[in-house]
Amino acid sequence: MEACNETLNPARRSWVNTANLSDTDFPIQNLPFGRFRTRLGEPWRIGVAIGDQVLDLKAAGLIDHAEMKQLLTMNKEDRVALRVAISNGLKENEPINRDVFEKALIHQSSIEMGMPCDVGDYTDFYVGIHHATAVGKLFRPDNPLLPNYKWVPIGYHGRSSTLNVSGTSFARPCGQVKTPESDAPTFQPSARLDFELEIGVVIGKGNPQGHPISIEDAENHIFGLTLFNDWSARDIQAWEYQPLGPFLSKNFASTLSPWIVTTEALSPFRQPFKRADGEPQPLPYLSSDANNQQGAFDVKLEVLIQTTAMREAGLPFERISYSNFSEAAYWTVAQMVTHHTVNGCSLQAGDLFGSGTLSGPQPDQAGSLLELTHGGKQSIALSNGETRTFLQDGDAIALKGWCEKTGAVRIGFGECIATVTPSFFP
Numbered sequence: 001m002e003a004c005n006e007t008l009n010p011a012r013r014s015w016v017n018t019a020n021l022s023d024t025d026f027p028i029q030n031l032p033f034g035r036f037r038t039r040l041g042e043p044w045r046i047g048v049a050i051g052d053q054v055l056d057l058k059a060a061g062l063i064d065h066a067e068m069k070q071l072l073t074m075n076k077e078d079r080v081a082l083r084v085a086i087s088n089g090l091k092e093n094e095p096i097n098r099d100v101f102e103k104a105l106i107h108q109s110s111i112e113m114g115m116p117c118d119v120g121d122y123t124d125f126y127v128g129i130h131h132a133t134a135v136g137k138l139f140r141p142d143n144p145l146l147p148n149y150k151w152v153p154i155g156y157h158g159r160s161s162t163l164n165v166s167g168t169s170f171a172r173p174c175g176q177v178k179t180p181e182s183d184a185p186t187f188q189p190s191a192r193l194d195f196e197l198e199i200g201v202v203i204g205k206g207n208p209q210g211h212p213i214s215i216e217d218a219e220n221h222i223f224g225l226t227l228f229n230d231w232s233a234r235d236i237q238a239w240e241y242q243p244l245g246p247f248l249s250k251n252f253a254s255t256l257s258p259w260i261v262t263t264e265a266l267s268p269f270r271q272p273f274k275r276a277d278g279e280p281q282p283l284p285y286l287s288s289d290a291n292n293q294q295g296a297f298d299v300k301l302e303v304l305i306q307t308t309a310m311r312e313a314g315l316p317f318e319r320i321s322y323s324n325f326s327e328a329a330y331w332t333v334a335q336m337v338t339h340h341t342v343n344g345c346s347l348q349a350g351d352l353f354g355s356g357t358l359s360g361p362q363p364d365q366a367g368s369l370l371e372l373t374h375g376g377k378q379s380i381a382l383s384n385g386e387t388r389t390f391l392q393d394g395d396a397i398a399l400k401g402w403c404e405k406t407g408a409v410r411i412g413f414g415e416c417i418a419t420v421t422p423s424f425f426p
Contacts, residue, residue: 004080004083004084004264004267006084006087007028007029007031007083007084007087007264008029008264008265008267008268008408008409009029010029010407010408010409012028012029012087012091012092013028013091013092013093014027014028014050014051014090014091014092015090015091015092015095015098016028016050016051016053016090016105017051018051018052018053019050019051019053019090020051021051022410023410024051024052024412025049025402025411025412025413025414026049026050026051026052026259026411026412026414027051027409027410027411028050028087028090028091029265029408029409029411030049030261030265030411030412031048031049031050031083031086031087031262031265032048032049032224032259032260032261032262032265032413032414033046033047033048033068033071033116033224033259033260033262034046034047034048034049034054034113034114034116034258034259034260035047035068035113035114035115035116035117035258036054036106036111036112036113036114036258037111037112037114038106038110038111038112040112043066044066044114045057045058045059045066046058046063046066046067046068046071047106047111048086049108049259049414050090050105052107052108052109053105053106053107053108054105054106054107054108054111055086055090055101055104055105056104056105056106057086057104059103059104060086060089060097060100060101060104061097061100062082062085062086062089063082068116068117068118068350069117069118069349069350071223072117072202072203072204072205072223072349072350073204073205073206073349074204075205076220079262079264080264083262083264089101113165113166113167113258114165114258115163115164115165115256115258116165116202116226116256116257116258116259116260117202117260117349117350118350119160119163119350119351119352120160120348120350120351121157121160121347121348121351121352122157122158122159122160122163122254122351122352122353122354123155123156123157123158123340123351123352123353123354124155124156124157124158124198124230124250124353124354124356125153125154125155125331125336125353125354125355125356126149126153126154126155126356127153127154127328127329127330127331127336127355127356128328128329128330128355128356128357128358128359128367129145129149129328129329129330130328130359130360130361130365131328131356131357131358131359131366131367131368131371132144132145132149132330132356133145134359134366134371135370135371138370138374138375149330150279150280150330151280151283152339153286153331153335153336153339153340154356155336155340155353155356156245156246158230158250158251158254158354159250159251160352162251162252162253162254163254163255163256163352164253164254164255164256164418165255165256165257165258166227166255166256166257166258166414166415166416166417166418167417167418168255168418169418169419169420169421170231170252170253170255170418170420170421171252171420171421171422171423171424172189172190172193172393172420172421172422172423173189173190173193173233173236173248173249173252173253173423174187174188174189174190174423174424174425175187175188175190175233175236175240175248175249176236176239176240176248177190177191177235177236177239178238178239185239188425189423189425190233190234190235190236190249191235191390192233192234192235192370192376192389192390193231193232193233193234193390193391193420194231194232194233194234194368194369194370194390194391195229195231195232195303195368195369195391195397195399196229196230196231196232196356196357196367196368197229197301197303197321197323197357197358197359197367197368197399198227198228198229198230198354198355198356198357198358198367199225199226199227199228199297199299199301199325199354199355199358199401200225200226200227200228200256200257200352200353200354200355201222201225201226201333201336201337201352201353201354201355202222202223202224202225202226202260202350202351202352203221203222203223203337203347203348203349203350203351203352203353204220204221204222204223204349205220205221205349206221206346206347206348206349206351207221207341207346207347208346209344209345209346210344210346211341211344211346212338212341212342212343212344213337213338213341213347214285214338215285215286215287215288215291215334215335215338216288216290218291218333218334218335218337218338219263219290219334221337221347222263222333222334222337223260223262223263223349224260224261224262224263224265224266225260225261225263225266225297225299225333225413226256226257226259226260226261226413226416227256227257227301227399227400227401227413227414227415227416228254228255228256228257228352228354228355228399228416229254229255229397229399229416229418230250230254230354230357231250231252231253231254231255231418232246232249232250232368232370233248233249233250233252234249234370234376234390236248236249237249237250253418254354255416255417255418256352256416257399257413257414257415257416258414259413259414261411261413265411266297266299266403266411268403268405268407268408269297269298269299269403269405269408269411270294270295270296270297270298271294271296271297271298271326272292272293272294272295272296273291273292273293273294273295273296273332274292282335285338285342286331286335286338286339288334291332291334291335295332295333295334295335296325296326296329296332297325297326297333297403298324298325298326298403298405299324299325299326299401299402299403299413300322300323300324300401300402300403300404301322301323301324301325301358301367301399301400301401302319302321302322302323302399302400302401303319303320303321303322303367303397303398303399304317304318304319304320304397304398304399304400305317305318305320305382305388305395305396305397305398306318306395306396306398307382307384307386307388307392307394307395307396308392308393308394308395309384309386310382310384310386311394311396313384315383315384317396317398318382318383320372320380320382321364321365321366321367321372322360322364322365323358323359323360323365323367324358324360325355325358325401327360327361328358328359328360328367329355329358333353333355336353336355337353340353359371369388369389369390369391373388373389373390376389376390377389391420392420393420393421393422394419394420394421395419395420396417396418396419396420397417397418398415398416398417399415399416399417400412400413400415400416401413
């Protein structure tokens, strides 16, 4: 762990000059993992982002395989040793094997990024208490939070087959929609398409079925975090969600950023997990001293939009919301892992958790259009004169995330971006 701390030293710089820029997401203190290729059809390679470059780990002699699952299942000591070796080869002063590393570097503009890992199972949680409260008020003004919310980390199982890497467009979904005024539903493209600002949690080492992961051990099963957009068709959702919850309204597309920021890189940005006075404390199986002391992640988040008109006019993405993981989440990542397995459920390397929508406490910190527009009743205004209640065809949404504080180097997550295309049906 002492060697790992040196990789986080804010004074450490890289001979890759773009990694030393103040606004880069990928300084030498970050070193996130992802999969890439240089041409269509070739196998995916494993790389680490450094400035505007990617280091091919196999070409650099750091691994002898191209299987992300082998990295995900590394024990803590081996993973730290790999991080140290990467950092020592990229550091500015007396780098180790610089000549080999230089040959293994490829500019990010010349590669295609893939899904950061093969996702076998995907579970979406609902840990954003401000989102849960705001949405609850839309439908249950007198009782926005159901009684179990503050006792159970709520979640549902999603569909991994429609998880897409950032940059992948998707078609507007269709399904059954029923308005309050109609006697029967209609089949149509969703008219209330929405984004959801989330964090993705990538599982590293799994657990055998019937062997729950304790809250004390949960951190050893978390490889890292990504950005995650769980697109939602609100009109389809309103008709289908009772009694079993989301189905077609959620499983048509979800977007994941291509880089996994490891828990080691995030360690300077951990925060205490505290419940406000008067809130129920977690049951004992969801509580530990370590989780109380540093269970939260201080990740700043924002949502940006670029419409077709903005794109054609050469206008950049425009921010429409911002938030923070630690302020938005009622449950920690470790608590999600422990609760998911407490009944004997088995997790596997590469499994993905979505945090649920991470809205902040203020109206302009909402992590979905459903909240920003008060259920579609009040449109938001964009700087070019356009308005939105829900997403239109051609709209692109970008999620960004980063960590920064005094005494540490800023690190980022890259982009999580996708564009809505027209429905397959008229």
